[in-house]
Amino acid sequence: MAAKYFTVTWDQLHRDARALAWRLLERGPFTGVVAITRGGLIPAAVIARELECRVVETISIVTYDEEERGAPKVVKTPVAAGDGKGWLVIDDLVDTGTTLRVVRALLPGAHVATVYAKPAGKPLVDTFITEVSQETWILFPWDTEPQFIAPIARL
Ligand SMILES: O=P(O)(O)OC[C@H]1O[C@H](OP(=O)(O)OP(=O)(O)O)[C@H](O)[C@@H]1O
Ligand SMILES: Nc1nc2[nH]cnc2c(=O)[nH]1
Ligand SMILES: [Mg+2]
Numbered sequence: 001m002a003a004k005y006f007t008v009t010w011d012q013l014h015r016d017a018r019a020l021a022w023r024l025l026e027r028g029p030f031t032g033v034v035a036i037t038r039g040g041l042i043p044a045a046v047i048a049r050e051l052e053c054r055v056v057e058t059i060s061i062v063t064y065d066e067e068e069r070g071a072p073k074v075v076k077t078p079v080a081a082g083d084g085k086g087w088l089v090i091d092d093l094v095d096t097g098t099t100l101r102v103v104r105a106l107l108p109g110a111h112v113a114t115v116y117a118k119p120a121g122k123p124l125v126d127t128f129i130t131e132v133s134q135e136t137w138i139l140f141p142w143d144t145e146p147q148f149i150a151p152i153a154r155l
Helices: 010-025 041-050 098-106
Strands: 004-007 032-037 056-065 068-076 087-094 111-117 127-131 136-139
Touching: 010 041, 010 111, 010 127, 032 041, 041 056, 041 087, 041 111, 056 098, 068 098, 087 098, 098 111
Parallel strands: 004 136, 032 056, 032 087, 087 111, 111 127
Antiparallel strands: 056 068
């Protein structure tokens, strides 16, 4: 279990992904977007829409099973992105940087962006929007659902 949780709603994710698109505008234009599946898929869709980029590729690296980190496994490489030059790589977050280290080795020329970043992974990212502490676990809307909680006075 993480020490703290940071819950991101659909609205917040949309706002933060659009804020990232604003920052990326001056770094483009890009030949295409590479989404790191699965977490990067929705941010990549929002950003591709804002940057009017129609070409979207995917790369799949499996690093975590829920909150448990394992060795990164590349289960799909992008077909069209070459060495990444002119391409924009998008992920939802960088934590330890394990996933992005693998991605950067495969696509050394790409511009790498994430919506959220933790301190240990920040050096692996070219552009990000929101930083959270290393001990915080980010909860995304696709992994959560609203539920009843007890009044504060009863906690
Ligand atoms: O910087 P790191 O320590 O590598 O952690 C960040 C990665 O972990 C999560 O992916 P995960 O492996 O859980 O797969 P998923 O995107 O399919 O959920 C997240 O979406 C990032 O891709
Ligand atoms: N959902 C989620 N996945 C992660 N993978 C690595 N760190 C995180 C995190 O904080 N939240
Ligand atoms: Mg991921």
